[in-house]
Amino acid sequence: MSKSASGTSAPLALIVDDESDIRELLEITLSRMGIKCCAAADLAEARQWLKERTFDFCITDMRLPDGNGIDLVRLVQSEHSRLPIAVITAHGNAQAAVESLKAGAFDFVSKPVDLRVLRKLVETALQMGEAAASEPEVKDGGLLGAHESVVKLRQLIERLARSQAPVHIHGESGTGKELVARLIHDQSPRAAAPFVPVNCGAIPSELMESEFFGHLKGSFTGAMRDKGGLFQAAEGGTLFLDEIADLPLHMQVKLLRAIQERAIRPVGAEAEIHVNVRLISATHKNLVDLVARGAFRQDLYYRVNVIEVRTPPLRSRGADIPMLADHMLVRLCKATGVAKVPKLDEGAQRLLLSYEFPGNVRELENMLERALTLCDGEVISADDLQLRNIAPVSDAHAAVSDPHAATPAPSAAVNTASGLDDRVEELERQAIRDALEKTRYNKTKAAALLGLTFRQLRYKVKKLNLE
Incomplete structure (x- = not known):
């Protein structure tokens, strides 16, 4: 007798379908993978099995005599949340597939069932179960913060890591969208496979198809060898499409087909290649508005x-x-070889708390990196932050706790402050030039004159293109 969900013997799967030939096909496929099976012809029988046994995987048809697969997905989510459940949908029924994923399904497979896709799906689901059993506690992985919105975000990341559903991350620039995507990947059963990030706005339009799907040698001028694309690079793992709103319409069509068919066709190839990739996308733009304007496909x-x-x-x-x-200061000091981490004095802390941060967490990090260069090595003062003429945060901003709430428009002072980076960078560049000239380009002496370590100066010289 098999023990399920224990890792001590063969995994146990529950198959729910009212067609006996489909049940038999699934049982044969799973048994060849070393998985024992129980079968049910309807919801009632499936519920009974779930009461009697503990399963490692469940797959259900969407249409059942006494209900539908979504009902079973919701039951599993409420009473057996660690059980990955997949749904079999009719070919081309995208709405049913999306509905099942939103209800909490681990994944879906379309009829007629492609056995290669099914086997990959089952393998991933079982890996997820093993990961959940061996690592019951999920760490924050670098998403710091005690605010309610951050706590809820960490909880959501944990839930999404147990699914294969496509995720879209929306937020202002600098709020950590890629970090969230990485955490979802790192806490998922795909963690051992690649996480491949790509900025969609950084790829020339004419090269997009080749970059995403790869190409064969000779397929176009300059194609000197076969080349794999981003989907192949992310095989078994996660493909993160940052700034997906920047994709041109012709590429949106091709991406849609790749998602629907779970297959890609390299440029110049005659046959499609099946891919096993989880898609996570992000943008700071409003996709609903872009859809309404016809700039993004619905x-x-x-x-x-x-x-x-x-x-x-x-x-x-x-x-x-x-x-x-x-x-951030601890990390920056470690990266630049600073032995002692300077502290923010009261004035600097007040200034940070009164600033609205249009550039969010990324702007805070850049600000501290500057301050680390300008400070005396012991304490970071308000002057070291190089901020001027900023408006205090309003009570309304301080009270905001809902990340879904509308973002107030930045004040004129903030708009002025957003240009400070360029001005401060120019001041740094000039200060370093002056120090180098005074010391006849002796970097060791110039660093001492500026109150920097040699390593810090070398870093700044490279960053500011002063070499």
Whole structure:
């Protein structure tokens, strides 16, 4: 007798379908993978099995004599949340597939069932169960903060890691969208496979198809060898499409087909290649508005936005700023070889708490990196932050706790402050030039004159293109 969900013997699967030939096909396929099976012809029988046994995997047809597969998905989610359940949908029924994923299904497979796709799906589901059994506690993985919005975001990441549903991350620039995507991947059964991030706005339009799907030698001028694309690079893992709103319409069509068919066709190839990739996308733009304007395909929107995650702006969780600043200073000092981590004095802390951070967490990190260069090595003062003429955070901003809430428009002072990076960078560049000229380009002496370590100066010289 097999023990399920224990890892001590053969895994146990529950197959739910009213067609006996489909049940038999699934049982044969899974048994060849070393998986024992129980079968049910309807919801009632499936419920009874779930009461009697503990399963490692469940697969159900969408249409059943006494209900539908979504009902079973919801039951599993409420009473057996660690059980991965997949749904069999009719070919081309995208709405049913999306509905099943939103209800909590691990994944879906379309009829007629492609056995290669099914086997990959089952293998991934069983890996997820093993990961859940061996690592019951999920760590924050770098998503710092005690604010309610961040706590809820960490909880959501944990739930999404147990699914294969496409996720769309929406948030302002600098709020950590890629970090969220990486955490979903790292806590998922795909963690051992690649996480491949790509900025869709950084790829020239004419090269997009080749970059995404690969190409064969000689398929176009300059194709000197076969080349795999981003989908192949992410095989078994996660493909993160940052700024997906920047995809041109012709590429949106091809991406939609790749998602629907789970297959790609390299440029110049005659046959499609099946791929096993989880898709996570992100943008700071409003996709609903883009769909309304015809700039983003509605069918692709529904495919990539099965589950939406919102990253909260930094101004909505001001109490987290001191914690984030301390963490960043430790990391920056380690990266630049600074032995002693300077502290923020009261003036600097007040200034940070009164600033609205239009650039969010990324802007905070850049600000601290500058301050680390300008400070005396012991304490970071308000002057070291190089901020001027900023408006204090309003009570309304300080009270915001809902990441879904509308973001107030930045004040004129903030718009002025957003250009400070360029001005401060020019001041740094000039200060370093002056120090180098005074010391006849002796970097060791110039670093001492500026109050920097040699390593810090070398880093700044490279960053500011002064070599």
